[in-house]
Amino acid sequence: MALRSLFYSLPLLVSLMSAAAATTSPIDHGPFPADLNGSNFTYPWPVKLYRLTSQGQALETAFMDVPPTEHPRQFGNVNGKKKTKTAVLLHGKNFCGATWRETAEQLSGNGYRVIVPDQVGFCKSSKPAGYQFSLQQLALNTRELLETLSVFQDGGDITVIGHSIGGMLAARYGLMYPSDTVGVVLVNPIGLEDWKALGVPYQSIDASYVTERASSYASIRGYEQATYYVGTWAPAYDAWVKMLVNIYQGSRGEAFARNQALVLDMVLTQPVVYELGLLKPRTLFVVGEKDNTAIGKQWSPAEVQAKLGHYDVLGKQAAAVIPNCTLAAFPELGHAPQIQDPGRFHKALLAWLK
Secondary structure, three states: OHHHHHHHHHHHHHHHHHHHHHHHHOOOOOOOOEEEEEEEOOOOOOOOOEEEEEEEEEEEEEEEEOOOOOOOOOOEEEEEEEEEOEEEEOOOOOHHHHHHHHHHHHHHHOOEEEEEOOOOOOOOOOOOOOOOHHHHHHHHHHHHHHHOOOOOOOOOOEEEEEEEEEHHHHHHHHHHOOOEEEEEEEOOOOOOOOOOOOOOOOOOOHHHHHHOOOOOOOHHHHHHHHHHHOOOHHHHHHHHHHHHHHHHHOOOHHHHHHHHHHHHHHHHHHHOOOHHHHOOOEEEEEOOOOOOOOOOOOOHHHHHHOOOOOOHHHHHHHHOOOOOOOEEOOOOOOOOOHHHHHHHHHHHHHHHHH
């Protein structure tokens, strides 16, 4: 009789153990509310949450984990096991993981596992109060996510691809973790010049918060049209503007604006230009040369503004000091070549990867 009771209780026991494991796992597969951490934008693949503790706070990093749609691209053997290539896509300040959709599709179709996080303070991730933003902290958060996903198990390695602030972060990641980073792709990264040294006055975080809080469709589109797409506009770009506007005006809009003010301070005070020569991984530098992005340009004197954001010069200078670097320059494109001309961008990216 006791054996029969044990037999019938086993399924319940297994179910309870599975539920307990699910509640303690740092990876949450959902389901989640439509408005996740202040973003109601629909992502192209299922969103998962990585639950972490950082700076004494319980936080959530939203991410997509896109499997290869073709046979996984192999890279040698470790302990008799083939390694699958992994690409990590890092978004810029006015973007989210979802804006990497076409690039993720291209990489997945070429056999890569693609991991696309929203950094803490952005998009569908937590908007913490009192968080000290640094490129090192965001690189560490990313590293811990990848370790939790067992990316480095059995000798796995990654190619990290970053755009804009994500490019700064990709460079910092490559500097911090060179041993298993086989490639770094920098797409119009910022931080290629020291704005402070060039005369940009310091702007307080409080002043930046006021500007961030006032963000609207008109202000975001106007900035992106002039800088990202060099005066052109296509209807497809509207989706990314509206994605951002909905966060600024959404349920976590105030916290998002405060985080973005802190991020702006991070970018202004932490240029990576002085350390580019220390990058060890093989590097692809992609630059739309009509880009004129420069943090603080809008509040600088006219004579300072004239010196800033010349990507036709900055791209070549940066690529020249990075060891083992390939430069892919697009003279007619702006700050976001992967969106403005995805065909040419992906052709250059995939050729370099192969």
